Amino acid sequence: MYRYDEFDRRFVADRVEQFRDQVQRRLSGELSEEQFKPLRLMNGVYLQLHAYMLRIAIPYGVLSSRQLRKLAFIARTYDRNFGHFTTRQNLQFNWIALEQVPEILQHLAEVEMHCIQTSGNCIRNVTADHFAGAAADEVDDPRPYAEILRQWSSLHPEFSFLPRKFKLAVTGAAQDRAAIQVHDIGLALTRNALGEKGFTVYVGGGQGRTPFVAKKVRDFLPEAELLAYCTAILRVYNLHGRRDNKFKARIKILVHETGLEELKRQVEDEYAKLQAENETLAVPAAEIARIAGYFAPPAFAALPERSEVFERSRAADAAFAAWVDRNVTAHKQQGYGVVTISLKPIGGIPGDATSEQMELVADLAERYSFDELRVSHEQNLVLPHVRQDDLPALFAELQRAGLGTANAGLVTDIIACPGLDYCALANARSIPIAQRLSERFGDAARQREIGELKIKISGCINACGHHHVGHIGILGVDRKGEEFYQITLGGSGDATCSIGEIVGKGFSTDGIVDAVETVVDTYLAIRNSPAETFLEAFRRVGEAPFIRALYPAEAA
Known part of the structure; x- marks a missing residue:
């Protein structure tokens, strides 16, 4: 994984001291909340319903054991003994005292971490496939390119005050595990007919109030042109993106209102202008190789294809x-597996981990996975390089810690935002709904019968729970002071990306779990075979049978 150089260390240390001074000025009254707000947001500090929230950057979801132990220490010392892993591969602490934030930032700096650009109208944390460097279906490792993008975008003077926040994601596999088509810029590593590496480029994806699937603007962009082309896209957005209405400020609206072909023309013109001005921003092959060196594969052992101990x-x-069937994925190296550690125990809070659990996972990563782990955008943790021989012992330790739930990709592997339990923007609670759904579908045999099914829950239209791309999406809304939940069906965040369709009026807090069960039972009744997934069945038959089942009185 990437290690800070001298510039990185000085840069982060300077930012800590700057913010320490800003916090003192706020606490003394020298700065008003209005004056302080943009300063705290630039350092990942939000004011939530009950306390300040601090969002920690985890670039492209990669952590070392040392870093995870530090996060556990912060949770125990400064929060309520837990942290919340998010859909941007970050970690949030929800009960932070403002006067202690500089101390926390100092602790983070000690392990090469920070909170810079985890909020505000800037380029946010760059995300990537959580199986990067390990997946058997990978074209190439996307992490070096994500790191190049991180370095380029950090406090970029031209793009620090954009019309709205801006998100990039990179994948290196045909199976998109980074949801690149619901990002402002999505990049898929590919190879052309000559075997040269480059990117398929998507622009204008996003969720929130107005969801859009990104549009493809380049089939193949040579790897050296990555920064130049991203600069061209961002310059067009920075110039023409709306600043008069924050609900229409994202690049997805610009793409929609301008039209794909006109937007492509403007981007290509801007890129040509960069070249003419000798500002190509070409990434030298030597620099790509230098960064890639930080992500060199670990010293894998020569192992048989199948381990007798494992079998x-x-x-x-x-x-x-x-x-193993649900939580262990094929590895590119023979004799190894990629392990997903579920943070979705039955009845638990999706994405939450206690200090003790974080410390255990850090120990396990050190012992079994070359001191490396990942955060997935689905709010789970990943040990990317585990020997098959070690899987039984690893599973036993996870079970003892309440981390052995075998539900990756199943109906209880629910994504949920913090919702109205924490967030000042939320209209409804997400966490209790996720817990009740998990309990309703908690029987392991029933989960296996249902098969792959992704439920995603947001407590407001901002869609932090990614409900738009849930096979079953749930959106919490406020109706005259009461919480109601709207269901969408058929969404997907993979390579066949789609936005879910709203099926009808919302359901009450008491009725939403029964409604989801009705949807699931309808699917089981209409599928062609147990091999046909929920998404496949929905795309085959459409919404009509689900609407009839959910609203029988209206159908009659």
Whole structure:
């Protein structure tokens, strides 16, 4: 993983001291809240319903054991002994005292971490495939390019005050695990007919009040042109993006209102202008190689394709076998697996981890995964490089810590934002709905019968729970002081990206879990076979049978 150089260390240390001074001026009354707000947002500090929230940057979701232990220490010392992993591969602390934030930032700096650009109208944390560098289906590792983008975008003088926040995601596999088509810029590593590396470029994706699937603007962009082309896109957005209405300020609105072909013309013109001005921003091959060196594969052992220890354990232990089937993914290196650690225990809060759990995962990463772990945008943790021989022992330790739930990709692997329990923007609670759904579908055999099904819940239209791209999406709304929940069906954040369709009027807090169960039961009744997933079935039959089941009185 990337290590700070001298510039990085000085840069982060200077920012800590700057913010320490700003906090003191706020606490003394020298700065009003209005004056302080843009300063705190630039350092990842939000004012929530009950306390300040601090959002920690985890670039492209990669952590070392040392860093995760530091996050556990902060949770225990400055919060309420837990942290919340988010859909941007970040971590949030929800009960932070403002006067202690500079101390926390200092602790983070000690382990090469910070909170810069985790909020505000700037380029946010660059995200990537959480299986990067390990996945068997990978064209190439996207992390070096995500790191190049991170360095380029950090406090970029031209793009620090954009019309609205801006998000980039990179994937290196045909199976999109980074949801690149619902980002402002999505990049998919590919190779052309000559075998040269480059990117397919998407622009204008996003969720929130007005969801859009991104439009493809380049089939192939040579890798050296990455920064130049991103600069061209951002210059067009910075110039023409709306600043008069924050609800229409994202680049997705610019793409929609301008039209794809006109936007492509403007981007290409701006890119040509950069070249003419000798500002190509071409990334030298030597620099790409230097950054890629930080992400060199670990020292894998030469192992057989199948481990006898692994196979015996799988045959003898049904719980272990079920966990392997759901939570262990094929690795590009023979004899290894990629392990998803579910942060979705039955009845638990999606994405939450206690200090003790974080410390245990740090220990396990050190022992079993070359001291490396990942945060997924689905609010789980990943050990990317685990020997098959070690999987039984790893599973036993996870089980003892309440982290052995075998539900990755199943109906209880729910994404949920913090909702009205924490967020000042929310209209409704997300967490209790997620917990009740998890309990309703908690039976392991029933989950396996249902198969792959992604439920995603947002407590407001900002869509931090990614409900638009849930196979079943749930949006909390306020109706005359009461919480109601709107259902969308057929969304997907993968390579076949789609925005879910609203099926009808919302359901009450008491009725929403029954409504989701009705949707699931309808799917089980109409699917062609157990092999047909919910998404496949929905795309085959459409919304009509689900609407009839959800609203029988209206259908009659």
